[in-house]
Each structure stands twice: as C-alpha cells, then as structure tokens.
Amino acid sequence: MRLRKWQDGSPIKVFVMPDGNPTHIAFSKHVLRVFPYQLRSAWNRLVFSGTGEEPIIVESEEKMREAISSTPGAIGYLSRSMLNESVKAISNN
Amino acid sequence: MNQLKLSLIISKKHSSGQHVFKSGLFYLVLLFNISTSLQAFELTDTISLHGFLTQGYFLTSSNRIFGESDTGGSLDFTEAGLNVSWNPDADLRFAGQILFRRAGTGHAHDLELDFGLVDYAILSNPETLLGARFGRFKNPLGLYNETRDVLFTRPTVLLPQSIYLERTRDLALSADGGLIYGEYRTEAGNWLVEIGAGVPRGNNLDTELAYFGSNYPGETEPKLSYIGRLSYEREGGKYRAALSSVWLDVRYEPQFAIPDDLPSVKDIFIPVIFSVQYNGDPVSLTAEYATRRIQRTSVGHTLDLDITGYSYYLQAIYRFNEDWQFIARYDALYNNRADKYGKGYQALTKRPAHTQFATDWTFGVRYNLTPSLLIAAEYHYVNGTAWLPYQDNPNVSDLEKRWQIFSLATSFRF
Numbered sequence: 001m002r003l004r005k006w007q008d009g010s011p012i013k014v015f016v017m018p019d020g021n022p023t024h025i026a027f028s029k030h031v032l033r034v035f036p037y038q039l040r041s042a043w044n045r046l047v048f049s050g051t052g053e054e055p056i057i058v059e060s061e062e063k064m065r066e067a068i069s070s071t072p073g074a075i076g077y078l079s080r081s082m083l084n085e086s087v088k089a090i091s092n093n
Numbered sequence: 094m095n096q097l098k099l100s101l102i103i104s105k106k107h108s109s110g111q112h113v114f115k116s117g118l119f120y121l122v123l124l125f126n127i128s129t130s131l132q133a134f135e136l137t138d139t140i141s142l143h144g145f146l147t148q149g150y151f152l153t154s155s156n157r158i159f160g161e162s163d164t165g166g167s168l169d170f171t172e173a174g175l176n177v178s179w180n181p182d183a184d185l186r187f188a189g190q191i192l193f194r195r196a197g198t199g200h201a202h203d204l205e206l207d208f209g210l211v212d213y214a215i216l217s218n219p220e221t222l223l224g225a226r227f228g229r230f231k232n233p234l235g236l237y238n239e240t241r242d243v244l245f246t247r248p249t250v251l252l253p254q255s256i257y258l259e260r261t262r263d264l265a266l267s268a269d270g271g272l273i274y275g276e277y278r279t280e281a282g283n284w285l286v287e288i289g290a291g292v293p294r295g296n297n298l299d300t301e302l303a304y305f306g307s308n309y310p311g312e313t314e315p316k317l318s319y320i321g322r323l324s325y326e327r328e329g330g331k332y333r334a335a336l337s338s339v340w341l342d343v344r345y346e347p348q349f350a351i352p353d354d355l356p357s358v359k360d361i362f363i364p365v366i367f368s369v370q371y372n373g374d375p376v377s378l379t380a381e382y383a384t385r386r387i388q389r390t391s392v393g394h395t396l397d398l399d400i401t402g403y404s405y406y407l408q409a410i411y412r413f414n415e416d417w418q419f420i421a422r423y424d425a426l427y428n429n430r431a432d433k434y435g436k437g438y439q440a441l442t443k444r445p446a447h448t449q450f451a452t453d454w455t456f457g458v459r460y461n462l463t464p465s466l467l468i469a470a471e472y473h474y475v476n477g478t479a480w481l482p483y484q485d486n487p488n489v490s491d492l493e494k495r496w497q498i499f500s501l502a503t504s505f506r507f
Contacts, residue, residue, distance in 0.1 A: 051226075
C-alpha cells in the first residue's frame with residue numbers, strides 16, 4: 001500500500017483476507033471498486049521490486065477483528081454482523 | 094487507485110462515527126484502531142519475508158532457448174528469489190532480494206543480489222509522496238521490467254521479447270546508484286515520476302555478445318547511466334499508462350592492438366517505451382511500443398553507427414474465472430528501422446537476414462491452483478531470430494528462421 005502513515009505519524013497496518021475470500025472479493029469490488037486480481041498484481045509488484053509492502057493477510061473475519069483490535073494503527077474490513085465494541089467502524093461516504 | 098480510495102476513507106477517520114456502507118447484498122465497514130500513545134514495536138512486526146520458486150520446461154522445434162531445448166526439451170530454467178524488508182518507521186525502509194537463476198548456457202547457477210536498497214520518504218501524505226532510494230534499485234522500465242523474474246507478475250513464462258529481451262537482461266535488471274520518486278494522487282488518477290542515475294549491471298559475456306556478436310579479448314562495461322519513467326494509473330490500476338526511457342552508456346576497452354582486437358568503443362543506447370494497459374473483467378489488454386536507438390562511436394571510426402530499431406506487442410488476457418486465464422499476444426522486433434528485414438545487413442556481414450527481426454505469436458493458459466501456486470503453459474510461433482540468446486546458439490549458421498516454442502512452468506510464491 002502506498003499511503004504509509006496516519007496523520008499523527010504512526011505507521012498504517014493494513015489487514016486483508018485471502019484473495020479468494022468472499023468478503024475480500026465483495027470489499028474489493030463494491031467498496032474499493034477494483035477487481036481482486038488488480039490488488040494482487042499491484043501488491044506483487046510492490047513486494048518483488050523492493051518498492052513497498054503488501055497488506056498482512058488474516059484467514060478469517062474473527063482473526064481480522066482480533067488483529068485490528070490488538071494492533072495499533074490497524075485498518076481492515078468486516079461484515080456488519082462481525083462488529084462489536086472491540087473495533088471502531090468508519091464509512092467511506 | 095485503491096490506495097487513493099483507502100486514503101480518502103482514512104482521512105475522514107476523525108469525523109466518522111459508526112457508519113455502515115451498503116452495497117448490494119453486502120454490508121461492509123472499515124475498521125481502524127489508532128494508537129493514542131507511542132508504542133514500541135517488536136522488531137518482527139516491521140520485518141517482512143517473501144519469496145518465489147519457478148521451474149520451467151522449454152521445448153523448441155529448432156534453435157535453443159534455456160539449454161538444449163531442441164533435443165527433447167530442457168529443464169534448465171529455474172528462478173528462485175528471497176526478499177526481506179524492514180520498516181523501522183513509516184518513512185524508512187530497507188529492502189533486499191537474493192536471486193538464484195538457472196537459464197541455459199552460461200547461466201548454470203547464477204546467484205546475485207537483485208536489489209538492496211534504503212528507501213526514505215521525505216514527504217508522505219494522502220495526496221503526495223516524495224522520496225528517494227539508494228543502493229541497488231530495480232530499473233523502472235515499461236510495465237514488467239522490475240519484477241521480470243517473478244512468474245506471478247509476468248503474463249507469460251517468456252516475457253514479450255520485443256521489449257524485455259533475454260539477451261540484454263542483465264543491463265535492464267537493476268543499477269547501483271540513486272533514484273528519486275514523486276507520486277501525486279488525485280480523484281482523476283495517480284501520477285508517478287521516477288528518475289534514477291546509476292551504473293547498470295551487465296559487466297559480462299552476455300553484454301559483449303549482445304553488443305558485438307562475439308567474445309572479444311577486451312572488456313565491455315556499463316558506465317553511469319540515467320533512467321526515467323512517468324506513469325499514470327486510475328481506478329486501482331484499471332487504466333495504466335507509462336512513458337519510460339534510458340540513456341545507457343556502455344564502453345568497450347580493448348586488451349590488444351588492432352587487428353587482434355576491436356578499437357575502443359563507446360555505445361549509447363536510448364530506448365523509449367510507451368506502455369498502456371486496461372484491466373477489466375474478464376479482459377485485460379496491454380500494448381507496449383519502443384523505439385531503440387543505438388549510437389556507436391569508436392576510435393578510428395571504423396565501427397561507428399547510428400541505428401534506430403523498433404518493437405511492440407499487443408496482448409489480450411481473458412479470465413474465465415478467478416483461477417483460469419487464457420492469453421494471446423503478437424510481438425514484433427526490428428533491429429533497424431531502415432533495414433527492417435535485414436537484407437542490407439546480410440549483404441554487408443554475410444550473416445543471415447533473419448537475425449535482424451522476429452515476430453512471435455503466443456498463446457497460453459494459466460491456472461492458479463491456490464493464490465500461491467500456479468501452472469502455466471504456452472506456445473510460440475516465431476519468425477526470425479533477432480532475440481535468441483547468443484550463448485545457447487553459438488553458431489549462427491545453425492539457426493532456423495521459422496521455429497516454435499512450447500513451454501510449461503510451475504511457480505510457488507509466499
């Protein structure tokens with residue numbers, strides 16, 4: 001990911017689910033409006049050219065929620081039903 | 094760009110409460126967790142390790158590529174890379190990659206530092222990124238050069254040779270020096286500029302063969318050269334375009350006097366590459382066009398020349414689903430615009446005209462067994478030998494003008 005830090009200077013930690021995960025596909029297509037293969041291809045280019053990092057992959061929504069709530073500066077996505085008080089939700093509109 | 098969209102989302106974090114974004118059947122939300130106080134990170138939190146391993150098989154009807162491919166096929170094609178990066182803070186990165194490669198005659202087991210750099214961002218906010226890289230950096234050239242050794246990032250086992258020539262690979266790979274970059278992100282797309290100065294790799298036999306067609310007693314050595322690329326990208330890479338160029342300085346210093354050696358030679362090679370790409374669903378379309386000018390000056394002017402060649406390819410990828418894709422490509426290379434089919438070259442040098450051009454129809458399939466494991470197969474029908482690797486084909490009179498390649502490869506990444 002190209003944006004590296006929050007406004008307070010702390011590093012951004014991006015979490016995503018695996019390429020074929022239905023929530024990942026839905027988030028890519030409907031929120032980011034890109035196809036998952038475009039994300040994968042951009043991340044591969046960053047990693048293997050030495051110019052950037054790819055997001056950290058978590059296997060499930062439970063693990064996503066756990067990772068977000070326990071990692072400072074973390075950002076990710078979840079289905080609405082997975083929300084609880086351990087994480088804070090924001091919207092893109 | 095997805096990063097742009099994320100950044101827009103992120104920039105509103107302070108004003109947002111609990112909102113839900115509704116789209117079709119899905120309810121999706123973004124989550125964040127902002128540290129309220131400085132916290133020490135474990136070292137392991139800031140280190141990433143990645144790698145890949147590819148094994149290929151090449152079978153040719155005649156002419157050789159990556160070993161003795163014309164006699165029952167060759168397995169002399171292996172690519173393996175291991176890379177590590179360390180981010181001590183958000184603006185500072187260290188990254189390096191070791192590459193092991195088997196690629197036919199003269200490359201039985203190459204082990205090299207592919208890149209090794211420190212990257213510092215001077216300015217980093219949602220709209221703008223400005224920074225510099227020092228050390229050994231990958232040359233920003235066209236759409237595929239920086240990750241040309243990673244099968245996951247290239248469309249076919251054999252990249253379009255019109256732009257990504259195997260025979261001058263080492264010169265194109267990476268350079269030792271510095272590079273500055275600037276990125277400007279807007280609603281209408283992202284602009285990225287990279288400008289570098291460095292000494293390219295390629296102080297070896299491949300370079301001498303590519304430049305002079307033969308192994309001479311003296312030394313062929315790249316000198317300080319310059320590279321630049323302007324890229325534009327929008328909608329997360331749905332539309333991509335780039336203009337890249339190099340000013341590449343290569344010198345030959347003889348060991349002996351004429352006639353036992355060449356004179357001292359200075360070669361300036363200036364390729365200019367135009368790249369466009371559309372990434373849709375289910376089709377991706379890519380085209381790259383290059384002009385390639387070579388200006389050679391030599392002591393005594395006996396080898397002087399100024400030749401401009403050109404090359405291009407058109408490529409379509411059709412994705413049947415997330416796992417299967419089909420690819421078709423037409424690829425063409427002409428060494429000399431003024432002597433497209435090499436007739437003048439043949440009259441002058443007595444070497445075959447077909448060494449001066451090559452067209453290549455490629456058809457391939459790829460299957461992703463998992464996100465980390467793929468299999469690719471492809472067929473090439475080639476007319477001409479302009480990009481054949483020299484070391485696999487030492488005798489020019491053995492070459493066939495029309496030939497075919499079948500290739501099979503599997504690759505793993507983590």
